[in-house]
Amino acid sequence: xxxxxxxxxAVAATLAGAAPAVAxxxxxxxxxxxxxxxxxxxxVEFPDxxxxxxxxxxxxxxxxAEIFGRQTTFMQNEEGQKHSAMWLRGAxxxxxxxxxxATQGSNKSTVAWEVFSTPARRAKNVxxxxxxxxxxxxxxAARIMSKGLKEGRYxxxxxxxxxxxxxxxxxxxxxxxxxxxxxxxxxxTTGHKSCVNALGVYCAKxxxxxxxxxxxxxxEVIRRRNKMAIGVVTNAEIEDATPASMxxxxxxxxxYNDIVKMFLDVKPDVIMGGGSPNFLPKATNGSKRxxxxxxxxxxxxxxxxxxxxxxxxxxxxxxxxxxxxxxxNTGNIDGAFDLRLAKKGTISKFPDQPDVxxxxxxxxxxxxxxxxxxxxxxxxxxxxxxxxxxxxxRAVFDTIMLDNAVKxxxxxxxxxxxxxxxxxxxxxxxxSLIGSYNDDRPGQLLRDxxxxxxxxxxxxxxxxxxxxxxxxxxxSHRLAVVFGTYPDTCDTxxxxxxxxxxxxxxxxxxxxxVANEKDCTAPMAVRKQGNLPFESNSGVHAADDVxxxxxxxxxxxFRGHKPNTYVFRVMAEALALGGK
Ligand SMILES: [Zn+2]
Numbered sequence: 001x002x003x004x005x006x007x008x009x010a011v012a013a014t015l016a017g018a019a020p021a022v023a024x025x026x027x028x029x030x031x032x033x034x035x036x037x038x039x040x041x042x043x044v045e046f047p048d049x050x051x052x053x054x055x056x057x058x059x060x061x062x063x064x065a066e067i068f069g070r071q072t073t074f075m076q077n078e079e080g081q082k083h084s085a086m087w088l089r090g091a092x093x094x095x096x097x098x099x100x101x102a103t104q105g106s107n108k109s110t111v112a113w114e115v116f117s118t119p120a121r122r123a124k125n126v127x128x129x130x131x132x133x134x135x136x137x138x139x140x141a142a143r144i145m146s147k148g149l150k151e152g153r154y155x156x157x158x159x160x161x162x163x164x165x166x167x168x169x170x171x172x173x174x175x176x177x178x179x180x181x182x183x184x185x186x187x188x189t190t191g192h193k194s195c196v197n198a199l200g201v202y203c204a205k206x207x208x209x210x211x212x213x214x215x216x217x218x219x220e221v222i223r224r225r226n227k228m229a230i231g232v233v234t235n236a237e238i239e240d241a242t243p244a245s246m247x248x249x250x251x252x253x254x255x256y257n258d259i260v261k262m263f264l265d266v267k268p269d270v271i272m273g274g275g276s277p278n279f280l281p282k283a284t285n286g287s288k289r290x291x292x293x294x295x296x297x298x299x300x301x302x303x304x305x306x307x308x309x310x311x312x313x314x315x316x317x318x319x320x321x322x323x324x325x326x327x328x329n330t331g332n333i334d335g336a337f338d339l340r341l342a343k344k345g346t347i348s349k350f351p352d353q354p355d356v357x358x359x360x361x362x363x364x365x366x367x368x369x370x371x372x373x374x375x376x377x378x379x380x381x382x383x384x385x386x387x388x389x390x391x392x393x394r395a396v397f398d399t400i401m402l403d404n405a406v407k408x409x410x411x412x413x414x415x416x417x418x419x420x421x422x423x424x425x426x427x428x429x430x431x432s433l434i435g436s437y438n439d440d441r442p443g444q445l446l447r448d449x450x451x452x453x454x455x456x457x458x459x460x461x462x463x464x465x466x467x468x469x470x471x472x473x474x475x476s477h478r479l480a481v482v483f484g485t486y487p488d489t490c491d492t493x494x495x496x497x498x499x500x501x502x503x504x505x506x507x508x509x510x511x512x513x514v515a516n517e518k519d520c521t522a523p524m525a526v527r528k529q530g531n532l533p534f535e536s537n538s539g540v541h542a543a544d545d546v547x548x549x550x551x552x553x554x555x556x557x558f559r560g561h562k563p564n565t566y567v568f569r570v571m572a573e574a575l576a577l578g579g580k
Contacts, residue, residue, distance in 0.1 A: 022047040023109045024055075024102040027202040027213040029174055030111035033191055033565055036095040036118065036578035038221055040192075041213035042068065042088040044102045045205055049077045049084050056103040057086055064088070067098070079207050089214075095578070116569065118578035122553035124373035124418035126571050127409045128188065129160075130242050131402045132181055133384025133395075134425035136547065137433045141392070141479055142399035146468035149458050159407035160423045163549040167558040169567065170545050171427045175203065178543045181384065182253035184426035184564060185245035189377075190215045191568030199241065199259075200249035209252040218568065219246045219266045221577050222375055228575070229322075229370035230268040231363045235333035235356050235398075236381030237275025238263070242426060246377055256288065260295050267302060269322060270363045270376075272354075274329035276308070286330065299325045309352035317362045324366060328353045335382040337397040337495075340469055344499040356380050356398075357467075360405040364412050373418075375575070378405055387429040388538040390489065391501035392481040393473050395431075400468055413552060420554045420574045424567060425546035429539065430484030437493050439476040446493040446524040450480055485539045487513050488530040490520035504530070504537045513537040 027043045028034060042064070046055050052074040059067040068091050078085040086102075095117035102109045131138070139158070148155035171187075173179040175195035182199050186192070192215045195203040201212035222228045234243040239256040247266040248259050256278045263271060277288035279295040296306055305316040307326040316324050329346060333353050338345040347353075354362070360378050367374035380402035386394035406423055413419040435456035437449045451457055459479050462472025473495045480493070487504035504513035512534040519525055532540060548567065550558045554574035557566075572578060 023107060024104055025204070026100050026102055026109055026111045027204060028111070028113060028192060028215070029202065032111070032113045032193075033569060034093065034113055034115045035191060035216075035221065035569075035572050036115050037092050037580045038577075039090045039092050039214075039216045041202075041215070042072070042091045043202070043204055043213040044086040045078075046084045046086075046102070046104050047082070049082050050104055051076055052084070054104065055084070055086070058101045059098055061099075064100075068093070078205070081205060081207075083205055092580075116578065118573045118576045121574070121576035123420040123574035125413075126375050126420045126575060127413075127422070128375075128377045128567075128571065129402060129406055129409070129421070129423040130185065130188070130377065130379045131383050131399065131423070131425045132236070132242055132379055132381045133387050133427060133429045133541065134380070134399060134402065134546065135387075135428040135431050135542070135544065137431040137481060138383055138387075138392075138396055138399045139547070140433050141396045141481060142403060144459070144479065145396060145461060145470050145473075146400045146403065146464060148464075158403045159410055160403050160549055163421070163423070163551040163555070165550045165555040165558045167548045168545040168561040169424060169548045169564050170561065171564050172543055178541050179427055180241065180253075180541065181426050182241035182245065185242040187564035188424075188426070188567045189217045189219070189245040191565045191572065193563070193565060197253050198251050199245050199253055201251055203251060206251070209250045209255055210258060212249075212251045214249045217246055217248070217266075218375065218571065218577070219268060221572070222575070223266060225577060225579075227370075227372040229270075229367045229372075229374040230266070231270035231367050231374060231376035232268045232272070233270070233356070233359045233363050233376065234273040234379040234381050235335065235359075236273060236379065236385070237332055238271060238273035238327065239275050239278055240273075240332075240381060242379045242381060243273055243377070257290055261293070264295060264298055269370075269374075270324050270366050272313070272324065272326035272328070272359050272363065274327065274331055274333045276327035276330050279327060296325065309350075310354040310358060311352055313354055313359070313362050317365050322366055322369070324362075326354075326359070326362075332382060332385065335386060335394050335398045336401040336469060337394040340397070340465070341471070341473070342497050342499070344497075356401050357404040357408055360408050364408065368412065373575075375571075378409075380405065384429070386500065387431060387483070388540075389501045390483050390486060390491075390503045390539050391496055392431065392483070393495040394500060396481075397469060404467055410551070417553065420550065420552040420571070422548065422550045422555070422558075422567065422571070424548040426564075428542040428544040428546050430542040430544070431481060432484070433479060433481050435480045437478045437480050444524070446491065446526045449493065449524065456480075483539045484542065485532050486528060486530055487532050487534075487536045487538065488515040488528070490515050490517070490522070490525045490527050492519050492522040492525045494522070503539070506537075507534075509534075511535045
């Protein structure tokens with residue numbers, strides 16, 4: 001037996017030795033679409049650490065240096081690793097098709113790039129709304145909750161639906177089918193496909209997270225090319241993936257200290273969200289910095305007003321501020337469900353936080369006077385976060401909040417016809433609306449209360465307030481919304497009025513999670529055996545396509561199915577960002 005195993009291992013080793021060497025890797029990767037004149041780091045990695053004399057790189061059949069107009073550098077055993085690297089940081093190219101070939105002995109790798117130019121400028125302003133994790137069921141539930149449903153027809157249209165153009169967007173990254181918010185937002189702000197956790201970089205072999213091959217973000221392109229104002233608004237921490245994608249270059253989205261520095265490098269005119277501790281020098285109480293950088297002082301020196309509450313934000317706006325750093329929470333800003341209804345989360349600690357709608361209106365007020373227009377990104381971030389915690393009512397309230405923010409932007413854009421508005425998710429969650437719970441149905445179990453098909457009665461939520469949010473959701477007839485992925489958990493079938501749902505808690509075994517027993521004792525709670533790996537404590541993203549809606553100059557480009565990188569391209573074209 002032992003002899004046979006040794007023989008098997010020897011055979012396996014021989015096969016491994018006979019396998020072709022790992023291919024050279026070229027960045028940007030194959031089929032990259034690159035904005036003409038935009039800056040990117042060109043890198044080729046050669047396995048087995050060859051010398052420069054043993055490799056050859058051509059672009060359209062000519063030496064790379066000739067095409068780029070600059071010398072490349074070569075590092076044998078880069079960083080002491082078992083590969084060599086050819087680099088050209090900050091390259092750029094005129095429009096055209098480029099074929100890059102990297103040869104090493106008998107191995108050759110080839111990639112093709114399309115460098116695209118942009119036609120004359122058509123939009124003065126672009127407003128990009130990102131509903132993080134915003135999926136079809138969130139949309140439908142938000143429409144039922146905020147517009148009402150009677151005899152199969154809605155009482156009105158959502159602002160996000162009432163737009164002339166629509167497309168399906170696919171969100172997969174270069175490394176995986178299901179992506180995360182860093183890589184997904186990066187596709188919108190750079191036009192490149194990258195990998196999970198990456199912002200503004202390709203994922204090469206570099207050891208340090210900031211050393212990977214960079215691609216320019218739309219904010220940097222704007223800063224280099226024109227005098228547009230830039231705004232970044234979120235209700236997540238401002239260092240979180242989606243807002244960070246406007247400025248950041250790191251392989252690791254959790255590099256919050258560095259991301260604050262990158263905000264300082266680019267200096268978007270309006271920066272609003274949560275996440276204040278990474279702006280404070282380490283000596284300050286509550287700081288999460290590891291250095292002495294006082295980022296708030298730096299922004300003040302650069303002419304920014306600083307706001308830590310809604311009152312201060314509004315005062316800055318009415319005082320005529322054009323540059324604002326608004327940090328309204330140490331963590332994420334509370335979502336609409338807690339701000340309006342449950343008053344849980346961190347409301348008692350931060351009683352004066354603006355919501356996404358108020359932030360959007362304030363940002364528009366500050367940006368709209370800029371003669372060369374503005375680029376504003378607004379994120380409703382907690383649709384995603386509440387979907388991770390399987391707390392769909394909170395996710396849907398934040399979808400209604402997104403809709404109200406879009407309505408504010410549409411009111412601004414009005415008949416101007418100079419503002420491109422795009423509403424899109426960065427990725428989906430596996431969430432679906434399957435019927436309604438009706439407490440009047442007979443039976444003792446939650447599943448007895450579930451009405452499907454003809455028994456899926458319209459919910460009897462409390463009357464809607466002026467902003468379209470129901471004033472009561474803990475009613476006898478409620479929507480039944482389910483998630484396709486979950487850890488071991490207990491579903492109460494009711495909204496979580498005492499604070500965001502905690503689906504699972506740490507188990508006895510390290511890095512494993514078990515159902516949150518607090519929920520399991522609720523009346524009718526149903527225990528669900530998880531379908532995720534044991535180390536998951538929340539739901540995960542889905543690869544399902546997401547819906548994009550758009551209006552304004554350039555919006556007509558959105559139809560059918562497009563990759564997420566296409567969103568960058570349409571924005572770059574509308575603003576004529578191509579060229580030297
Ligand atoms: Zn997420």
